[in-house]
Amino acid sequence: MASDWRRFIRPQDLVWLLFFAALAIWGPERHPSVLAGLLALGVVQVLEPRLGAIASIVLELILCYLIMGYGGGISTSYFVVLYLPVISAATNFGLLGAAVSAIAAIAEYTSFILFLDPDQVILGEEVREVFLRALFFPVVGFLTYQLAQASRAETRKAQAAAEKLAEANRSLKEAEAQVRRTERVAALGQLTAGLAHELRNPMGTIKTSAEMLARQVGQENEIAREMAGYITEEVDRTNSLITRFLEFARPTQHLRLEPGDVHALLDRVIARFDRDKSGTTGVSVIRNYSPDVPPVSFDGELLEQVILNLISNAAQATRSGGVVTVKTRMAGPEGGAPAVEISVIDTGSGIEPKNLENIFNPFFTTKPEGVGLGLAICSKIVDEHGGTIAVESTPGEGSVFRVYLPVETAVAT
Numbered sequence: 001m002a003s004d005w006r007r008f009i010r011p012q013d014l015v016w017l018l019f020f021a022a023l024a025i026w027g028p029e030r031h032p033s034v035l036a037g038l039l040a041l042g043v044v045q046v047l048e049p050r051l052g053a054i055a056s057i058v059l060e061l062i063l064c065y066l067i068m069g070y071g072g073g074i075s076t077s078y079f080v081v082l083y084l085p086v087i088s089a090a091t092n093f094g095l096l097g098a099a100v101s102a103i104a105a106i107a108e109y110t111s112f113i114l115f116l117d118p119d120q121v122i123l124g125e126e127v128r129e130v131f132l133r134a135l136f137f138p139v140v141g142f143l144t145y146q147l148a149q150a151s152r153a154e155t156r157k158a159q160a161a162a163e164k165l166a167e168a169n170r171s172l173k174e175a176e177a178q179v180r181r182t183e184r185v186a187a188l189g190q191l192t193a194g195l196a197h198e199l200r201n202p203m204g205t206i207k208t209s210a211e212m213l214a215r216q217v218g219q220e221n222e223i224a225r226e227m228a229g230y231i232t233e234e235v236d237r238t239n240s241l242i243t244r245f246l247e248f249a250r251p252t253q254h255l256r257l258e259p260g261d262v263h264a265l266l267d268r269v270i271a272r273f274d275r276d277k278s279g280t281t282g283v284s285v286i287r288n289y290s291p292d293v294p295p296v297s298f299d300g301e302l303l304e305q306v307i308l309n310l311i312s313n314a315a316q317a318t319r320s321g322g323v324v325t326v327k328t329r330m331a332g333p334e335g336g337a338p339a340v341e342i343s344v345i346d347t348g349s350g351i352e353p354k355n356l357e358n359i360f361n362p363f364f365t366t367k368p369e370g371v372g373l374g375l376a377i378c379s380k381i382v383d384e385h386g387g388t389i390a391v392e393s394t395p396g397e398g399s400v401f402r403v404y405l406p407v408e409t410a411v412a413t
Contacts, residue, residue, distance in 0.1 A: 098141030317348030
């Protein structure tokens with residue numbers, strides 16, 4: 001409840017009310033119209049945010065004229081109230097507002113000369129006093145304008161700093177996520193390598209035993225021969241899986257970087273995909289290459305594996321007769337080194353937002369028969385190239401996988 005009143009009454013509103021109350025009580029003129037004018041001027045100041053700047057300035061000029069008129073005219077001490085509309089205009093409408101309001105204030109104040117009796121002539125010190133008072137209106141307006149400009153500049157700087165800080169926080173969170181993912185990949189890679197080597201020997205023994213069993217079983221024992229065939233097939237499948245585990249755990253020093261044409265590599269991958277299809281018959285691949293893409297250093301065998309995996313995944317997510325687009329262009333983070341962007345775009349089912357964060361993690365998969373190593377291996381290979389891989393996806397509309405390869409890549413030694 002304590003904060004509810006602050007929505008309607010600001011601390012500065014209380015200051016304004018106290019200020020105009022003090023003017024009414026201790027001011028040089030106690031005329032009822034002056035007192036009413038001061039009260040009304042205080043209310044306008046309080047309600048300025050709700051009335052709007054233009055309406056408030058107009059009302060202030062009117063009330064100031066009435067207060068000065070009933071408070072002594074050209075000799076009134078209340079001429080200072082004209083600073084209020086001048087300050088408001090300079091704050092809200094810049095230099096033009098300051099100039100217009102200062103001219104209006106001078107016109108209001110000096111107009112009381114017209115109401116002097118014919119026998120009242122102001123000369124000498126009085127003329128200088130009127131001139132000095134009028135001179136302060138444009139000076140106050142200009143100084144207020146400068147202060148307002150400086151305040152706006154500081155506000156813009158603070159906003160820019162806040163935006164940079166927010167961007168830095170986002171980058172830090174992304175970097176932390178990347179580090180966590182790299183640590184998980186490293187740990188799982190070591191575990192996978194050890195497990196794969198330990199499984200290779202018993203798998204070989206099992207396969208050899210199954211083949212010998214198939215040769216020893218008579219032709220009439222079809223069930224035993226069929227079971228031996230199943231054992232051999234499952235061992236082959238397990239060996240294939242072990243090979244993928246070892247690919248995932250392969251250390252960085254095996255990377256062989258050589259300068260090459262990205263478009264030539266993509267053409268080879270697309271031709272290979274068109275030959276194999278891998279159960280995705282009916283999906284075609286469209287090329288959209290940018291002519292300004294320079295050669296970059298990469299391991300051709302490993303990068304082919306990355307692109308083929310991405311195209312195969314895109315084709316599997318796309319309905320028959322659909323299209324997968326492979327696009328290249330120059331890109332790079334703002335303020336960072338230039339990079340070649342390779343995008344694989346599909347119009348398939350898309351990826352659920354809750355899965356986007358985990359899609360490159362090892363052993364994470366949404367496919368019923370998937371292992372969850374394909375994209376993890378792709379991410380590892382791209383990381384070893386000094387690049388990054390990212391995904392954007394909208395459920396029901398499709399996904400875009402982007403691979404960024406730095407233009408200047410040091411060859412691993």
